[in-house]
Amino acid sequence: MSQLSSNSTDVDFMRLALEQAEQSSRMGEVPVGAIVVAPDGRTILGRGHNQCIEGHDPSAHAEIQAMRQAAQALGNYRLEGCTLYVTLEPCAMCSGAMLHARLAQVVYALPDPRTGAAGSVLDLFAASEINHQTSARCLLDEGDSAEVRRECSELLTGFFRKRRQQQARQRTQAESAPLREDALRPPARALAGEGVWQKDSRGALVPDPRDPSAAAWRVHVLESGNLDAPCVVLLHGYAGCGHLWQELRQAATQAGWRVLAPDLPGHGLSDKPRQPALHTLEWQQAMLQAWLERQNLPEDWLLVTLDQSVLLEPSALPAHRVLALEHVDAVVRWPDAAAGHTYTDLKASTATAKDWRQRCQRSPRFDLPEHWALDDHPKLGVLCQASYPDAGHRGALRWPLFAAQALGDADRAWWQAHGQRRQVHALEPAPAKLPQPGARIRAALRHNIPWILHWLEQHRAAPPNP
Numbered sequence: 189m190s191q192l193s194s195n196s197t198d199v200d201f202m203r204l205a206l207e208q209a210e211q212s213s214r215m216g217e218v219p220v221g222a223i224v225v226a227p228d229g230r231t232i233l234g235r236g237h238n239q240c241i242e243g244h245d246p247s248a249h250a251e252i253q254a255m256r257q258a259a260q261a262l263g264n265y266r267l268e269g270c271t272l273y274v275t276l277e278p279c280a281m282c283s284g285a286m287l288h289a290r291l292a293q294v295v296y297a298l299p300d301p302r303t304g305a306a307g308s309v310l311d312l313f314a315a316s317e318i319n320h321q322t323s324a325r326c327l328l329d330e331g332d333s334a335e336v337r338r339e340c341s342e343l344l345t346g347f348f349r350k351r352r353q354q355q356a357r358q359r360t361q362a363e364s365a366p367l368r369e370d371a372l373r374p375p376a377r378a379l380a381g382e383g384v385w386q387k388d389s390r391g392a393l394v395p396d397p398r399d400p401s402a403a404a405w406r407v408h409v410l411e412s413g414n415l416d417a418p419c420v421v422l423l424h425g426y427a428g429c430g431h432l433w434q435e436l437r438q439a440a441t442q443a444g445w446r447v448l449a450p451d452l453p454g455h456g457l458s459d460k461p462r463q464p465a466l467h468t469l470e471w472q473q474a475m476l477q478a479w480l481e482r483q484n485l486p487e488d489w490l491l492v493t494l495d496q497s498v499l500l501e502p503s504a505l506p507a508h509r510v511l512a513l514e515h516v517d518a519v520v521r522w523p524d525a526a527a528g529h530t531y532t533d534l535k536a537s538t539a540t541a542k543d544w545r546q547r548c549q550r551s552p553r554f555d556l557p558e559h560w561a562l563d564d565h566p567k568l569g570v571l572c573q574a575s576y577p578d579a580g581h582r583g584a585l586r587w588p589l590f591a592a593q594a595l596g597d598a599d600r601a602w603w604q605a606h607g608q609r610r611q612v613h614a615l616e617p618a619p620a621k622l623p624q625p626g627a628r629i630r631a632a633l634r635h636n637i638p639w640i641l642h643w644l645e646q647h648r649a650a651p652p653n654p
Contacts, residue, residue: 199335201271212250219347222274223273236253293325294324394406413446418490420447420489440641491509
């Protein structure tokens with residue numbers, strides 16, 4: 189414990205909290221610092237800074253660390269009469285702990301418009317139902333208080349600016365990472381002049397689950413929206429790519445979602461292993477899981493899949509809720525399409541899907557440019573051609589063969605066990621008759637955007653079925 193002079197002000201105490209925040213910054217933690225002052229207004233009972241990363245502890249916020257130290261100093265978890273100073277408005281977790289500790293007051297330097305629980309997002313301190321009342325206030329933006337607020341703000345903004353720059357460098361490194369000898373990566377010149385393809389585009393290096401010590405594979409993703417927005421992952425099917433979702437991705441982003449549309453390994457602009465034997469469903473699942481673990485997804489993220497991607501195991505898709513979309517040439521109508529239907533029921537009523545699987549079994553390497561010859565969107569055809577320029581790197585085209593073999597009793601059992609968390613919706617095609625399969629799928633997705641957005645909103649915060 190230490191003491192300040194009897195005439196110490198809020199600014200004096202907040203500068204001590206700022207010193208703690210600076211220590212957080214040096215450690216690579218979000219720079220927030222806090223101190224607890226005894227009822228005498230002089231004695232420092234506890235100091236704390238963010239240590240969540242270092243301590244592998246989600247509760248190790250600066251305020252919690254300071255209160256723990258103060259409680260040890262007093263020999264009592266109740267900090268009655270004490271004041272806590274913190275450089276950033278406390279979150280709901282810390283605010284609850286402060287109320288439980290029966291602090292007299294909380295003084296913070298800056299409001300937090302994203303997670304602040306002292307008035308910015310919610311105000312726990314104003315809840316009259318709670319049996320103890322703690323006052324909370326922000327430093328005034330005037331005189332010496334304004335100066336310390338500015339210093340706290342500059343520390344935070346500088347930290348996050350540096351983090352964004354570091355992330356940008358990592359993305360650049362991923363984009364230019366040395367190519368594995370056993371893979372192909374379509375060159376950027378393959379899409380020269382197609383600027384739309386590069387917007388929101390980034391690559392991430394993902395270790396091979398079979399051999400993490402080997403050189404990593406590059407997985408390409410189209411990402412848009414704010415990092416703190418609700419998240420949805422759009423997963424393409426066989427021979428597709430993330431840009432297949434372009435219209436839906438734009439609409440969901442405008443509706444306030446963070447959207448990620450990856451290219452599965454062997455597809456789109458992701459690395460393409462040379463060995464055909466590598467392209468199994470099991471390897472795709474493992475790579476997808478490894479990629480998901482690196483995306484900083486919230487617990488309640490949603491997933492929308494298309495066609496063969498629904499065959500991936502639930503262990504690889506730990507989403508809060510899953511919408512499986514199936515493209516059909518003829519409209520399949522149910523009394524309520526949104527109610528959800530089993531995969532097997534849908535397949536049994538869809539002759540085109542059966543024909544497609546049989547075609548894959550006969551010739552898993554059918555011509556992609558023909559398959560994706562889009563009258564209404566030729567850029568997608570350009571990408572698909574660029575994705576598979578060399579027959580020696582077309583191992584991903586064997587995926588339908590594995591997918592066809594995977595269907596059966598095990599698949600039906602999986603759907604019976606996990607169907608409550610998923611919904612299957614038959615994409616109604618657009619009124620126009622389009623001859624090419626790719627054009628029909630693209631038009632069907634575009635035609636169903638309002639329904640898909642409605643589904644997303646339904647499950648934005650809805651708990652999953654048990």
